[in-house]
Amino acid sequence: MNWTKMKKIAGCVAISGVAVCSLSLNDVACQTPAAEKQERQLATGDNKGFALVELYTSEGCSSCPPADELMEKLQVENAGKPVYVVAFHVDYWNQLGWKDKFSTAAFTSRQRQYSDWMNLETIYTPQVVVNGVSEYVGSNERSIVKAIDASLNRGTDNALTLKGRVDSDKVQVAYEVTGSTKDKTLYLALVQKKASSNVKAGENEGRHLSHVQIVRELIPADISGKSTTVKLPENLQQEEWELIGFVQNKDNGYITAAAKMN
Template sequence: MNWTKIKKAAGCVAISGVAVCALSLNDVACQTPAADKQNQQLVKGDNKGFALVELYTSEGCSSCPPADKLLEKLESENAGKPVYVVAFHVDYWNHLGWKDKFSTSEFTARQRQYSDWMNLETIYTPQVVVNGVSEYVGSNERSIVKAIDASLSQGAENALTLQGKIDSGKVQVSYEVTGPQKNKVLFLALVQKKASSNVMAGENEGRKLSHVQIVRDLIPVEIKDKSATISIPAELNQAGWELIGFVQNKGNGSITAAARMN
């Protein structure tokens, strides 16, 4: 991918025939992110291959709906496999007239961190990052599927086990990470499985947009702590969310383990 062709000012361009919306890194304001037995879930970790697929998207970007649909397709086609898809809604297109209710500056900061790790000139939507080490235009199905297949065929550096207990609108999470842990952090992503929006302004005005696997909260925790407590938004019922955890190298961004707690 030739990043010299992307203008540093905000705007939509075509990369390999696919439309994306790009933004100069200088234009982004970056902020650092900060019961009973029947409710217990245990997912045992192993060191087999996996794929964490992160989509960076926005309801304010006209190029994003095809990528949102592809994410839903990937989730469906990989059911039962160690493939974990998550959508991070960024906030830098909110100024175009429509504020994405799922967007946060923290997710923009996470995308910008990837641009630093990968030495990219811009951040853009839609963008997909696979296992923290490779990135693609978010609607480029062929390349993304190829990256997922390659990731599944590789061994994992770590193994992650998640156990949860739901009580009074909160989930008490216990976790265990095996394998080398130096310079790594565990992220716990609270994910809303489905949602839709009637967009009333901006580039997608008049469209009803559907989303899957929307990250509502991303909590970094120390691996050594072994447990954490996460609040569940009141509007989410027990069947409407899930928790996905992943271990990430703080030096280069690589994802070394992932697991799901349903």
């Protein structure tokens, strides 16, 4: 795939079929026709509701900083609630002048999978996906808050509990998933709570960017098992990270449970 072929489309850059934003911070960030579409119906069970909020972002995207700021605001406003924010930094902006040190191709692949599940024409930044069910422009606070509130009031068919013990540079994680696990995967997201960068090139050149809830690694675990071991990144102190787990349907992307390690 040739990532250098580009053309301008309605204020965005298209890279091999991928729409990425190049709008000013005063503009609406790359609204796609499928964005903010009506939520698909989840199965309703007896377990309490939750919201897993996935942000797809990049330090190379000038429309992304407001979305990063919104994620921090959501963290504060939903403290104590089962609302779990995770930020995946994608790598398709890295060809345009600035390499995001938190980005990986694996996170771009995950965003592409959502594009397939939701029948979207493109992937873009900043994008937010709530519980694998609905997607929004990442700075659209009103729609995202509405989706979170709806998710908190919707029952689920699974429940997840996580417990862990730190052992040097590793975490011994014990977990339990209740309810049907057919066609589902358990993921463990190793999350760095805060970070910042001084961007020296690209669309955000000269800016100091702050991030929250950065996924450093996404680890699939045996959903029928009871425990696993997660290696911690170097140079991260214990208070700087957390582990968030979630159960996801392999066929349609629906997330049916989420929890933070106790």
